[in-house]
Amino acid sequence: MSPRYRPAILLAAVTALLAQTPVPPPAGFGASGGRGGRGGSGRPGGPPTRDPNTPGYVTAKDLPDATNAPNNADGNFILGPTHPADPAMSPQDGVPQGQIFNFDMLSTDSKFYPGIVRDPPQPLGTVDPDNPARIIVTTSHPAPYTRHVAVYVPKQYVAGTAAPFIVGADGIDKGLFTALDNLIAQKRLPVMVAISIGNGSGDAQGSERGLEYDTMSGKYAEWVEQEVLPLVEKQASVKLTKDPNARATMGGSSGGSCALIMAWYHPELYHRVLTYSGTYVNQQYPWNPETPGGAWDFHRTLIPNSPVKPIRLWMEVGDRDNYNPNIMRDDMHDWVLANENMAKVLAAKGYHYQFVFARNAGHTDGAVKRQTLPEALEYVWQGYPIAGK
Numbered sequence: 001m002s003p004r005y006r007p008a009i010l011l012a013a014v015t016a017l018l019a020q021t022p023v024p025p026p027a028g029f030g031a032s033g034g035r036g037g038r039g040g041s042g043r044p045g046g047p048p049t050r051d052p053n054t055p056g057y058v059t060a061k062d063l064p065d066a067t068n069a070p071n072n073a074d075g076n077f078i079l080g081p082t083h084p085a086d087p088a089m090s091p092q093d094g095v096p097q098g099q100i101f102n103f104d105m106l107s108t109d110s111k112f113y114p115g116i117v118r119d120p121p122q123p124l125g126t127v128d129p130d131n132p133a134r135i136i137v138t139t140s141h142p143a144p145y146t147r148h149v150a151v152y153v154p155k156q157y158v159a160g161t162a163a164p165f166i167v168g169a170d171g172i173d174k175g176l177f178t179a180l181d182n183l184i185a186q187k188r189l190p191v192m193v194a195i196s197i198g199n200g201s202g203d204a205q206g207s208e209r210g211l212e213y214d215t216m217s218g219k220y221a222e223w224v225e226q227e228v229l230p231l232v233e234k235q236a237s238v239k240l241t242k243d244p245n246a247r248a249t250m251g252g253s254s255g256g257s258c259a260l261i262m263a264w265y266h267p268e269l270y271h272r273v274l275t276y277s278g279t280y281v282n283q284q285y286p287w288n289p290e291t292p293g294g295a296w297d298f299h300r301t302l303i304p305n306s307p308v309k310p311i312r313l314w315m316e317v318g319d320r321d322n323y324n325p326n327i328m329r330d331d332m333h334d335w336v337l338a339n340e341n342m343a344k345v346l347a348a349k350g351y352h353y354q355f356v357f358a359r360n361a362g363h364t365d366g367a368v369k370r371q372t373l374p375e376a377l378e379y380v381w382q383g384y385p386i387a388g389k
Contacts, residue, residue: 047323050336052078052357058343060357068371071378074352076343081360085370088182089175095185096155098177101236105228107145107200112223117143118206125205134287140206147201149228151236152177152194154184162239164246164384165193166272167224167262169213169255172196176250179374187389188378193240195232197224203254205285213251213258214283216291218265220258225269244310248272248380252364254279257295260313264302267309272380275315277322277364280342282332296332299341303349312383313346313353314376315339316368318361335363354379 052060058076063069065080091097107115118124118140125137150172157163168176173196183189200208212220229240241247247270249259256275263270284294291297317339324333332338343355354376358368 047320047362050319050321052319052359057340058347058355060355066371068375069354069356069379071375072382073379074354075347076355077357079356079358079361079368079371083358083361083365083367083371085367086179086372086374088179088186088374089370091178092182092185095181097181098152098154098157099236100177101151101153102172103149103151103231103235105147105149105231107147110223110227112219112227113200113208113212115143115145115200116140116206116208116211117145118202135205135285137206137285143208145200145208147198148172149198149232149235150196151232151238152180152196153236153238154180154191154193156184156191157193157238158191159237160239162241162243163193164190164243164248165195165240166248166250166274167259167270168194168196168249169199169251169258170196170253171198175370175373179377183374183377187386188374189381190246190384190386192246193232193236193238195228197228199255204283209254210283210285213254213261214279214285214294216261216265216284216288216294216297218262221262221266221269224262225266244269244271246384248274250274250380252276252278252369254283256315257298260298260311261295263311264298264309267311271310271312273311273313273315274376274380275313276369277317277335278315278339278342279335280338281335282330293332296338299338299345303342303345303351308349308351311351312380313351314356314379315342315353316356316358316372316376318358318363318365318368320360320362322363352382 060076060078062078063080066082066084069077107113125135128134128136148171176194180194184191200212202209204210233240244267249262249270251259256278257280259273259275263273280295280298282294282296284291293300317336321335323335346353356372358365361368
């Protein structure tokens with residue numbers, strides 16, 4: 001996952017005001033020191049540092065520093081402030097390396113996403129005077145794009161067999177590919193294909209990326225099924241399974257909420273989800289009265305009020321993850337609270353999930369990902385048979 005966006009843009013809001021009382025954040029925005037990710041950091045004016053033991057947050061188990069949660073345990077865990085990279089994130093001698101296939105997709109060929117863009121300097125829009133929780137975007141218009149797709153095929157793949165696979169957002173994920181080399185060789189994961197799909201550019205309201213990732217519908221999963229996967233099979237000479245239990249999604253930030261959106265609206269396609277700093281906040285555009293809080297509605301209404309779906313979810317948030325109470329004043333732009341709320345409702349409904357709260361970590365923090373991705377992948381793929389194990 002390599003999002004090409006500015007975190008300040010991510011902090012924008014959309015949609016209607018919902019009755020939700022957030023856990024109050026710490027007073028002030030002082031520097032917290034330590035490591036920033038691609039997003040939040042300890043710089044002055046940045047997101048406040050959250051305490052995972054804040055009243056109203058989920059009860060979680062503190063782990064010894066520099067260790068990960070068990071890969072077979074549901075529930076809530078707190079990582080210590082030191083984030084050493086898992087050895088599986090580095091190439092290892094003697095481990096078979098998969099082959100990477102690359103190709104581009106043109107918007108002019110898409111029936112789903114012909115392309116939009118928000119003009120520079122890309123203002124997010126203005127607040128709707130009739131609804132202060134909605135944004136009116138006036139600088140967005142149709143525009144073409146080219147997106148890149150990278151496909152990892154493990155050395156152990158047997159031609160003609162139906163392969164399990166994982167779909168990732170925001171472009172090529174070399175760390176994922178390296179981890180799969182090692183974990184497949186160690187028989188910690190099944191022999192699987194990985195598909196990294198670039199976004200269509202921009203971010204948040206009025207952008208192609210925002211349209212793809214923040215829209216609460218089955219459209220993105222349908223686009224992947226109808227326009228991406230057939231090209232993957234052709235370009236990489238693989239056969240992809242139709243079994244939803246052998247299909248996973250992953251992503252960070254809006255790519256993370258998109259990963260859950262894919263499985264939520266199409267559980268017949270995907271059962272396994274992995275998210276870093278998931279944007280379970282109010283960022284959908286255009287506004288949709290069926291989900292007026294955008295992805296915030298996952299934990300406010302959708303999960304609590306729906307039958308349990310066959311989804312297994314691993315998710316992470318950093319103690320300095322994105323937080324912006326000011327732009328829309330809708331109380332639905334707190335990434336930490338959103339992920340805490342997700343853990344609450346998933347537990348209440350009896351889902352298999354693992355929630356990791358990372359200390360000394362920013363938004364989609366790279367060091368946290370290098371520490372946790374192998375464990376997260378093993379957790380997400382729990383219960384799936386591994387040949388020869």
